[in-house]
Amino acid sequence: MTSGEPPVALGDEKVIALEDVPRWIDDGSSVFIGGFTLFKSPLGLVRELARARPRDLTVWQHIGGPAVEMLLAVDAVSHVRASYVGLDIVGFAPLFTQRVQDGQIRFTEETEATMMFGMKATQWRLPFMPARALVGSEIVDVRDDLQEYDCQISGERLVAIPPVSADIALLQAQKADRFGNVQMYGTMGNDVELAKVSSKVIVSVEELVDTEELLREPEKTALPGHLVDAVVELKGGAYPSSCLPYYDVDFEYFLDYSDAVADGRLADYVSGHIDGPGFLEYRASREF
Amino acid sequence: MTGSLEQRADLLTVLMARNIPPESVVVMGTSTPLTAIASLLALELNDSGPWFTTPLAGGMSVLGHQVSLFELERAAFDSSVMRSTQIIDLWEMGSIGPRTRTRWLQFFRPAQMDAMGNMNNSVIGPDYARPRIRLPGSVGIGDMAAYYTPLYAYVTRHNRRAFPHRVDFVSAPGTIGTVQERVARGLRWGRPTAVFTDLCVLGFDERGRMRVSSVHPDVTQEEVREATGFDLEFDKEWTEPPSSRELDVLRQVDPGRLRDLEFVTSRERRGLIQANLSQTLASRRGTAPTGST
Numbered sequence: 001m002t003s004g005e006p007p008v009a010l011g012d013e014k015v016i017a018l019e020d021v022p023r024w025i026d027d028g029s030s031v032f033i034g035g036f037t038l039f040k041s042p043l044g045l046v047r048e049l050a051r052a053r054p055r056d057l058t059v060w061q062h063i064g065g066p067a068v069e070m071l072l073a074v075d076a077v078s079h080v081r082a083s084y085v086g087l088d089i090v091g092f093a094p095l096f097t098q099r100v101q102d103g104q105i106r107f108t109e110e111t112e113a114t115m116m117f118g119m120k121a122t123q124w125r126l127p128f129m130p131a132r133a134l135v136g137s138e139i140v141d142v143r144d145d146l147q148e149y150d151c152q153i154s155g156e157r158l159v160a161i162p163p164v165s166a167d168i169a170l171l172q173a174q175k176a177d178r179f180g181n182v183q184m185y186g187t188m189g190n191d192v193e194l195a196k197v198s199s200k201v202i203v204s205v206e207e208l209v210d211t212e213e214l215l216r217e218p219e220k221t222a223l224p225g226h227l228v229d230a231v232v233e234l235k236g237g238a239y240p241s242s243c244l245p246y247y248d249v250d251f252e253y254f255l256d257y258s259d260a261v262a263d264g265r266l267a268d269y270v271s272g273h274i275d276g277p278g279f280l281e282y283r284a285s286r287e288f
Numbered sequence: 289m290t291g292s293l294e295q296r297a298d299l300l301t302v303l304m305a306r307n308i309p310p311e312s313v314v315v316m317g318t319s320t321p322l323t324a325i326a327s328l329l330a331l332e333l334n335d336s337g338p339w340f341t342t343p344l345a346g347g348m349s350v351l352g353h354q355v356s357l358f359e360l361e362r363a364a365f366d367s368s369v370m371r372s373t374q375i376i377d378l379w380e381m382g383s384i385g386p387r388t389r390t391r392w393l394q395f396f397r398p399a400q401m402d403a404m405g406n407m408n409n410s411v412i413g414p415d416y417a418r419p420r421i422r423l424p425g426s427v428g429i430g431d432m433a434a435y436y437t438p439l440y441a442y443v444t445r446h447n448r449r450a451f452p453h454r455v456d457f458v459s460a461p462g463t464i465g466t467v468q469e470r471v472a473r474g475l476r477w478g479r480p481t482a483v484f485t486d487l488c489v490l491g492f493d494e495r496g497r498m499r500v501s502s503v504h505p506d507v508t509q510e511e512v513r514e515a516t517g518f519d520l521e522f523d524k525e526w527t528e529p530p531s532s533r534e535l536d537v538l539r540q541v542d543p544g545r546l547r548d549l550e551f552v553t554s555r556e557r558r559g560l561i562q563a564n565l566s567q568t569l570a571s572r573r574g575t576a577p578t579g580s581t
Contacts, residue, residue, distance in 0.1 A: 036343050036375075037318065039361055062375065063318055063343070063427060086424030088319045090561065091554050093424065100422040109410060112428035116376045133431030135474045136461030142416050148474075157474025185371040187344050187361065192374055222372065244365045251565055255558060 014180035015208065016230045021045055022052030024202060024230065025168055030058040032198055034171035034191040035241060037065035037088045038249045042172035042204050044237035049170075050074045050274050060166055061085070062115050062190050066241060066254065067170075069095050072105070073270050081108040083115065090254045094261040109139050114146065116190065118164030122197040128160040135159055169198035172238045173222070174246070176203060177211040180228030183220040186244045195227045202230040204237035206246050239283045253282060291506050296486040297444075297547045298538060299504060302530040303484045304395060304442060305329040315378065315394045316342040318427045322442065322550050323395050324360060328541040333534065340364070343375050359568065384435050395484075396429050396441040397550070400455040403498045403518040405462025405480035407433070407441065408455040416457060426459035433460035438481035444550045446485035452517040463496030470496070486551070487512050489527055502527040544568075 025031060031049075035041030046067045056078045059071050064082035071077045072095040085096040099105045113133035121129040135157055140146045147160045171191050173184035182203050184191060195201045203223070208231065214221055237243070240253035260269045272278035291299070304326035308314055314330075316323040327340045344361040365371065373381070398407035407429055413420030433439065443450050462480055464470040470479060482501070483490040491501040502525040503512060509522055530538075538547075544564045549557060 039344055082425060084318055084425035084427045086319065089321060089549060089557075091557065097422050097424075101419055103418055107422075109425065111426065111431050112375060112379070113431035116379065119376075131431075132434045132474075132476075133428075135434055136458070136464060137430035137433070138416075138458040139410070139426070139430050186365050186368075188372065188374045189343065190374045190376055193376060220372075242361055244362060248359060248362055251561060255561060258558075 011179055011225055013178045014176075014225065014228060014231045015178050016202075016232060018044070018048050018232050018234060021048045021202060021230075021232065022054065024200060025049060025054055025057075027055040028057070029054075029168060030060060030166040032166040032169035032194045033059060033061040033064065033067040034169065034189055034194055035061075035067070035238070036063050036187055036189040037084070037086065038090070038241050038251075038254060040172050040187040040189070040238050040243050041065065041067050041241040042170045042202075042237060043067060043070065043239060043241055044234045045170045045172075045202060045204050045232065046070050047274055047279055050076060058166075060110075062110070062112070062194075064096075065093060066257070069093050069257075070274065072096060072099060073266060074274060077105060079106040079108065081110050083110040083112055087254050087258065090251065090258060094258060095266075109142060111137075111139060113159075114139075114143075114161050115164060116193065117161040119190070119193045119197045121161065121163040122165045123193075126163070128162050130158040131161050132156075132158060133161075163197075165197040165199070166194075167198070168200040168202065169194045171195065171201065171203045172241075172243060173203050173205050174220075174243065175207045175209050175214070176205040176228070176231045177209055177214055177225075178231065179211065180223070180225035180231050181211065181214055181221055182223040182225075182228055182231070183214060183217070184222035185220050187242070188222070192222050195223050200229045201227060202232065203228055204232045204234040206235055206237065206243055208233040236283045236286070239286065247286060250282075250286060291486075291504070293548060293551050294545070296504075297545070297551050298535060299527070299530055300442060300444065300484055300486055301326050301329060301538060301542075301547045302534045303489065303527070304440075305333060305534070307440060307482070307484075308393060310334045310336040312391050312393045314340050315392065316340070316344070317394055317396065317429075318343075319424075320395060320397050320550075321360065322397075322444075322547055325538075325542045325547050326395070329534070329538055332537045332541055341373075341378055343378065392436070393438070393440065394432065394436065396432075396439070396460070398429070398441055398443070398450075398455075398460075399423050400450060400452055401441060401443065401483065401498075402452060402455045402462070404464070404496055405483075405492060405498060406455045406458045407460040407462065408457045410457045410459045412456055414456060429460040432478075433462075433480075434475055434478050436478050439478055440481060441483045443483060443485040446487040446512070447515045448517045450485075451515070463492050465496040466494060487515060491523075493521075499523065501525065505529045 058079040060081040064085040117129040173182045175183040240250040242249040308330035314327045400408040409426035411419035488503045489501045500522045504527045
């Protein structure tokens with residue numbers, strides 16, 4: 001391509017409206033959430049999903065936090081899978097903690113290895129990945145799908161980690177073009193891996209840009225368009241988590257959230273922040 | 289125990305920093321900001337390295353000289369030499385990769401640890417299915433325990449809840465026993481090395497049992513025994529107190545005393561976070577917004 005010439009169309013256009021997101025996710029689906037606790041999580045997409053009151057979701061987050069809480073708040077979840085669910089330095093994730101203690105939801109104790117090796121097993125279409133990780137850990141004992149075994153070839157004691165995949169992944173990124181080529185950097189979690197093993201991928205981006213702009217810095221492109229099914233342009237889409245360099249975590253929001261649940265004001269939080277405009281008002285009060 | 293909370297936090301941060309050699313690669317685990325502060329302190333004291341890596345901001349950073357916790361992600365982002373690493377890449381480039389494995393350092397923070405170094409960050413209570421307390425989770429400590437040598441842990445409140453006779457759940461295996469017993473169990477690498485607490489420094493003897501390497505100034509052996517749910521043997525040594533230089537530099541790198549966050553109860557933490565947040569926002573006002581694409 002010579003400069004000045006418009007790039008060719010790269011497959012289908014992927015841009016959808018925020019309101020359309022819930023239609024992509026059936027009741028009973030397994031949903032990967034990108035990001036990392038309070039950092040670069042697609043909370044705008046998750047909020048939109050929560051407003052539609054899906055049921056019986058399996059919510060899967062490598063290192064989870066507010067996205068899990070938001071879906072628990074509207075009783076959309078029957079099964080949580082994660083290596084951690086918390087609000088980082090703010091403290092415990094109150095709903096997750098309570099509901100697991102009360103036996104109201106199923107929880108699968110993931111670790112970094114069960115997620116990462118499991119995703120590798122899917123990517124390479126293997127029945128399991130052998131791991132040194134978790135030898136001697138009781139996490140193997142409480143999960144029926146993990147097994148310590150004596151490898152007959154190497155003679156080593158290893159753990160078999162089964163494949164990991166989900167129906168849909170919700171991710172947050174900085175920029176994308178309308179063909180779903182996504183620029184993502186900074187706090188990555190394992191978002192690229194998640195995209196590789198999900199049947200569908202929706203990405204919210206701070207800026208929808210022309211392909212020409214991506215061509216200027218192609219090294220920032222983390223996901224090619226063929227791995228992405230839908231793009232939602234959503235300024236502040238990660239809020240109240242962070243999306244650098246646009247905005248930092250709003251710790252005050254999470255302090256207030258913790259207080260609201262502790263004080264028995266969960267219903268107010270749901271009606272105000274998820275169904276009502278509270279979340280957006282909060283977001284509007286911040287500069288992006 | 290006569291030391292104030294602040295003095296105990298200072299000492300523990302200094303002890304961690306003393307164990308971070310300049311050529312190491314330090315990873316900050318989930319919700320363990322003390323690691324970041326200790327890394328900064330080590331960097332300033334040694335005038336060189338370590339590499340600081342965190343899943344925050346995507347990778348390898350050389351942090352600035354002073355940091356606010358609420359801007360930690362941005363500080364790491366702004367001083368990144370690489371911004372595109374996923375967690376899986378951090379593993380392969382550091383902790384489990386053969387090239388850098390011996391330089392990689394992480395400080396685990398178990399909710400419970402027992403005499404054999406078993407660590408629990410999963411559940412409190414005897415019934416896993418219906419726990420008395422569901423902890424946030426163990427992230428990767430059960431995985432990393434198979435690899436890390438040395439393997440460090442820290443406990444900010446040394447008491448019988450943190451050091452029970454037996455952990456309620458083994459998220460990460462401890463020493464297992466002697467090195468031979470460990471290898472026979474299938475663990476060729478890793479092994480808990482030291483545990484830094486607000487009362488003492490703990491090590492492990494050749495049978496794999498925890499023992500006290502040194503007791504902190506102003507703490508008695510009796511206090512350590514009282515606060516521990518199993519028998520301990522003591523080496524006859526005192527922890528070297530922080531030097532005035534170490535304390536001076538610590539004050540420079542962490543002026544807001546974020547190191548206290550992990551020492552207070554969850555109720556007290558809210559006030560501390562709020563105070564630090566107000567301070568950060570106040571100091572940010574009047575400065576130009578940072579960040580560019």
